[in-house]
Amino acid sequence: MAAEREPPPLGDGKPTDFEDLEDGEDLFTSTVSTLESSPSSPEPASLPAEDISANSNGPKPTEVVLDDDREDLFAEATEEVSLDSPEREPILSSEPSPAVTPVTPTTLIAPRIESKSMSAPVIFDRSREEIEEEANGDIFDIEIGVSDPEKVGDGMNAYMAYRVTTKTSLSMFSKSEFSVKRRFSDFLGLHSKLASKYLHVGYIVPPAAEKSIVGMTKVKVGKEDSSSTEFVEKRRAALERYLQRTVKHPTLLQDPDLRQFLESSELPRAVNTQALSGAGILRMVNKAADAVNKMTIKMNESDAWFEEKQQQFENLDQQLRKLHVSVEALVCHRKELSANTAAFAKSAAMLGNSEDHTALSRALSQLAEVEEKIDQLHQEQAFADFYMFSELLSDYIRLIAAVKGVFDHRMKCWQKWEDAQITLLKKREAEAKMMVANKPDKIQQAKNEIREWEAKVQQGERDFEQISKTIRKEVGRFEKERVKDFKTVIIKYLESLVQTQQQLIKYWEAFLPEAKAIA
Amino acid sequence: MMEGLDDGPDFLSEEDRGLKAINVNLQSDAALQVDISDALSERDKVKFTVHTKSSLPNFKQNEFSVVRQHEEFIWLHDSFVENEDYAGYIIPPAPPRPDFDASREKLQKLGEGEGSMTKEEFTKMKQELEAEYLAIFKKTVAMHEVFLCRVAAHPILRRDLNFHVFLEYNQDLSVRGKNKKEKLEDFFKNMVKSADGVIVSGVKDVDDFFEHERTFLLEYHNRVKDASAKSDRMTRSHKSAADDYNRIGSSLYALGTQDSTDICKFFLKVSELFDKTRKIEARVSADEDLKLSDLLKYYLRESQAAKDLLYRRSRSLVDYENANKALDKARAKNKDVLQAETSQQLCCQKFEKISESAKQELIDFKTRRVAAFRKNLVELAELELKHAKGNLQLLQNCLAVLNGDT
Numbered sequence: 001m002a003a004e005r006e007p008p009p010l011g012d013g014k015p016t017d018f019e020d021l022e023d024g025e026d027l028f029t030s031t032v033s034t035l036e037s038s039p040s041s042p043e044p045a046s047l048p049a050e051d052i053s054a055n056s057n058g059p060k061p062t063e064v065v066l067d068d069d070r071e072d073l074f075a076e077a078t079e080e081v082s083l084d085s086p087e088r089e090p091i092l093s094s095e096p097s098p099a100v101t102p103v104t105p106t107t108l109i110a111p112r113i114e115s116k117s118m119s120a121p122v123i124f125d126r127s128r129e130e131i132e133e134e135a136n137g138d139i140f141d142i143e144i145g146v147s148d149p150e151k152v153g154d155g156m157n158a159y160m161a162y163r164v165t166t167k168t169s170l171s172m173f174s175k176s177e178f179s180v181k182r183r184f185s186d187f188l189g190l191h192s193k194l195a196s197k198y199l200h201v202g203y204i205v206p207p208a209a210e211k212s213i214v215g216m217t218k219v220k221v222g223k224e225d226s227s228s229t230e231f232v233e234k235r236r237a238a239l240e241r242y243l244q245r246t247v248k249h250p251t252l253l254q255d256p257d258l259r260q261f262l263e264s265s266e267l268p269r270a271v272n273t274q275a276l277s278g279a280g281i282l283r284m285v286n287k288a289a290d291a292v293n294k295m296t297i298k299m300n301e302s303d304a305w306f307e308e309k310q311q312q313f314e315n316l317d318q319q320l321r322k323l324h325v326s327v328e329a330l331v332c333h334r335k336e337l338s339a340n341t342a343a344f345a346k347s348a349a350m351l352g353n354s355e356d357h358t359a360l361s362r363a364l365s366q367l368a369e370v371e372e373k374i375d376q377l378h379q380e381q382a383f384a385d386f387y388m389f390s391e392l393l394s395d396y397i398r399l400i401a402a403v404k405g406v407f408d409h410r411m412k413c414w415q416k417w418e419d420a421q422i423t424l425l426k427k428r429e430a431e432a433k434m435m436v437a438n439k440p441d442k443i444q445q446a447k448n449e450i451r452e453w454e455a456k457v458q459q460g461e462r463d464f465e466q467i468s469k470t471i472r473k474e475v476g477r478f479e480k481e482r483v484k485d486f487k488t489v490i491i492k493y494l495e496s497l498v499q500t501q502q503q504l505i506k507y508w509e510a511f512l513p514e515a516k517a518i519a
Numbered sequence: 520m521m522e523g524l525d526d527g528p529d530f531l532s533e534e535d536r537g538l539k540a541i542n543v544n545l546q547s548d549a550a551l552q553v554d555i556s557d558a559l560s561e562r563d564k565v566k567f568t569v570h571t572k573s574s575l576p577n578f579k580q581n582e583f584s585v586v587r588q589h590e591e592f593i594w595l596h597d598s599f600v601e602n603e604d605y606a607g608y609i610i611p612p613a614p615p616r617p618d619f620d621a622s623r624e625k626l627q628k629l630g631e632g633e634g635s636m637t638k639e640e641f642t643k644m645k646q647e648l649e650a651e652y653l654a655i656f657k658k659t660v661a662m663h664e665v666f667l668c669r670v671a672a673h674p675i676l677r678r679d680l681n682f683h684v685f686l687e688y689n690q691d692l693s694v695r696g697k698n699k700k701e702k703l704e705d706f707f708k709n710m711v712k713s714a715d716g717v718i719v720s721g722v723k724d725v726d727d728f729f730e731h732e733r734t735f736l737l738e739y740h741n742r743v744k745d746a747s748a749k750s751d752r753m754t755r756s757h758k759s760a761a762d763d764y765n766r767i768g769s770s771l772y773a774l775g776t777q778d779s780t781d782i783c784k785f786f787l788k789v790s791e792l793f794d795k796t797r798k799i800e801a802r803v804s805a806d807e808d809l810k811l812s813d814l815l816k817y818y819l820r821e822s823q824a825a826k827d828l829l830y831r832r833s834r835s836l837v838d839y840e841n842a843n844k845a846l847d848k849a850r851a852k853n854k855d856v857l858q859a860e861t862s863q864q865l866c867c868q869k870f871e872k873i874s875e876s877a878k879q880e881l882i883d884f885k886t887r888r889v890a891a892f893r894k895n896l897v898e899l900a901e902l903e904l905k906h907a908k909g910n911l912q913l914l915q916n917c918l919a920v921l922n923g924d925t
Binding site (some may be wrong): 181330353490495 | 712721735738739742745746749750752753755756757759760763764766767770771774777778780781782787789792796815885888889892893896897899900901903904907908910913914915917918921
């Protein structure tokens with residue numbers, strides 16, 4: 001199973017890896033080297049930039065805004081790849097712009113796999129499907145939106161239903177555009193299913209949005225104030241980001257549960273997600289047990305890469321948390337500023353009313369108006385601060401927790417392997433003893449057990465190797481995604497700041513002549 | 520800490536002169552020119568160097584300087600208030616006491632928390648707090664200067680003897696701050712005054728002008744108070760937001776230096792942006808404070824002084840009316856008539872003198888007010904524009920670099 005799942009989802013990797021496909025293990029490292037060697041390397045970031053703009057033009061390979069970088073990419077590819085060129089032409093031309101969607105990895109896999117299928121016997125059914133898709137001109141693209149939060153039911157049994165709309169041209173979905181209604185526990189259910197299937201083999205499963213008892217209770221009780229609308233909006237945005245991240249992951253996208261979640265109109269209610277259910281309590285107990293285990297496992301790290309990465313993630317986590325705290329403070333202060341500006345505006349208006357010099361009175365009223373507009377600006381800016389910057393940071397803090405979880409799983413895997421080895425040793429010792437004591441039937445049993453444990457040891461080793469490999473790939477992909485994400489969001493945020501300043505200029509420019517007109 | 524801050528003439532930057540210009544119609548004629556050329560901050564005292572240039576014969580020299588402390592300013596102000604002759608004038612409001620407590624506390628807290636932050640953060644915050652301290656310092660100097668200039672510009676007050684002593688006497692005036700007993704006396708005096716004020720304000724004024732002024736001032740004073748408080752809160756929030764930018768910049772810097780991917784350059788650039796933007800935002804908040812909050816605060820005090828003038832006038836009117844009644848009674852009883860007559864005449868004179876000067880004072884007050892508001896609002900708008908444009912430039916440059924990089 002794991003072997004089949006081994007697609008090389010190496011970010012917006014370049015087709016330059018073709019030559020290295022024989023050796024699965026080196027896949028990651030060689031990609032890294034080729035990435036570094038290429039002069040026109042800033043692909044990951046430039047692609048999404050084009051992506052954002054080109055998103056609307058139903059991606060066709062030719063229509064993509066290819067800049068010089070892309071062409072270089074291919075130019076290099078043709079140099080380094082040692083495959084028949086005619087074979088490559090169709091691949092290159094039908095290759096949809098990885099620039100089109102964030103879900104680039106899989107598209108690039110296709111040509112790669114195709115060539116691999118010539119050199120290596122390992123063929124993945126799924127990818128073949130995709131290749132056929134490619135050949136049919138299907139473009140790999142999927143867009144998810146979460147919208148229209150609607151309150152269903154009343155009282156404590158009420159819940160919010162969200163509309164999940166999917167637009168896609170992937171042929172694995174029955175329609176190209178469809179939408180379903182889902183509630184929060186459905187999302188949690190999806191996450192727990194995906195986590196149980198993929199986390200322990202090393203895939204970084206994006207964490208779901210957080211539960212909030214207080215927030216939900218307010219909504220259930222029916223308080224129609226701004227804090228509950230804000231809460232719903234925050235949740236809606238979080239759920240949308242969660243789904244978008246999940247479908248970006250090529251492996252998770254293939255999962256039938258995900259497909260069911262997106263497509264089927266009726267979904268069995270996920271009761272196990274409730275905090276106080278039996279499953280919930282079991283989860284808490286497991287978490288505690290895990291924490292204890294983590295402390296007791298002393299792993300012999302043979303691979304410095306893992307140690308290094310773990311340390312890096314630890315640092316990153318700390319830094320992000322610190323930054324998050326500062327950004328939250330900024331959001332809070334900006335909201336305060338907005339409120340205070342509004343209060344001042346009212347007060348200035350009153351002052352203008354009582355001023356008996358007409359020109360000054362008018363100017364003061366104008367000042368009040370300007371300040372009111374500025375208060376609106378501050379409010380909008382606070383939203384931007386929050387939804388773009390702050391939420392990005394909290395998402396990544398949770399993602400890093402998931403990454404750490406994956407590293408922990410690897411440790412557990414290693415532990416299992418170690419244990420198997422120790423047991424095998426014991427069984428061998430037992431067998432030796434039997435040999436000495438000369439009990440033929442017991443010897444046979446011992447031999448059987450040894451065989452059994454040998455197999456287990458082998459399996460353990462394989463599993464460990466597998467998870468290590470997967471983690472390396474996943475971490476590589478994660479890092480690329482992270483870089484892309486941060487760059488895009490921060491640039492968007494800065495643009496929002498630019499807008500605010502431009503508006504400010506407009507307002508004050510309008511006020512200045514009024515002030516000058518005071519005679 | 521901030522000791523010996525006698526940078527000399529370039530000490531008061533142009534923005535601070537803006538505060539002085541709250542009273543725009545001050546004639547800085549050659550007859551008498553006063554300013555504060557220097558100031559020293561010593562632990563809990565501030566020493567102002569008052570510099571005078573005058574061609575008036577009353578002074579021994581044409582140009583001279585003395586060192587004064589805040590209490591001496593208050594002494595001068597109070598002497599004006601208590602002087603019956605000045606009852607008909609708006610006494611320029613006393614400058615507020617220099618208050619560095621908040622700033623000092625913050626600097627102390629910073630010193631204590633030095634171990635818990637990185638060196639860069641510490642230096643950054645220290646610079647910030649020192650700049651804040653300097654700003655408060657400059658403000659208090661400006662406010663003391665405004666007071667003196669107002670007195671110097673007033674045709675009557677400038678001739679006051681106490682004022683001349685204040686300006687010239689180059690030794691300590693031995694003015695001690697009020698002790699507890701005196702402060703208690705003051706408290707009672709104020710209470711009586713406000714009770715009296717209520718009684719007196721019940722008396723309707725015959726004169727339309729004053730009646731209008733009274734209603735106007737009452738309302739205006741309250742609203743200015745409200746606006747001043749709200750403006751203060753607004754500028755403070757603005758400053759907090761600017762401070763947050765600082766911390767965000769530091770965190771981004773840390774992220775940038777620790778990250779292993781190519782995003783580190785990105786982070787460093789954005790961190791730089793936040794640092795620069797923060798300086799601008801802090802300036803915006805400081806300018807708003809100066810042009811708006813301080814303006815409102817000053818007019819809060821001035822409108823109170825104007826109200827006091829009206830009160831004094833009403834009081835003298837009541838006294839006059841009472842004297843009239845007493846005179847009638849005396850005439851009816853034919854007892855102490857002369858006494859009553861003189862007393863009535865005195866009251867009449869006092870009332871008329873006050874009324875006359877009060878009218879002029881109130882008209883001047885309005886002119887000054889309008890001019891000050893105009894100047895400050897225009898400057899506020901210009902500064903806001905300047906900063907917004909600067910900010911915009913910064914952001915656009917940064918975005919260009921970031922987009923070009925990626």
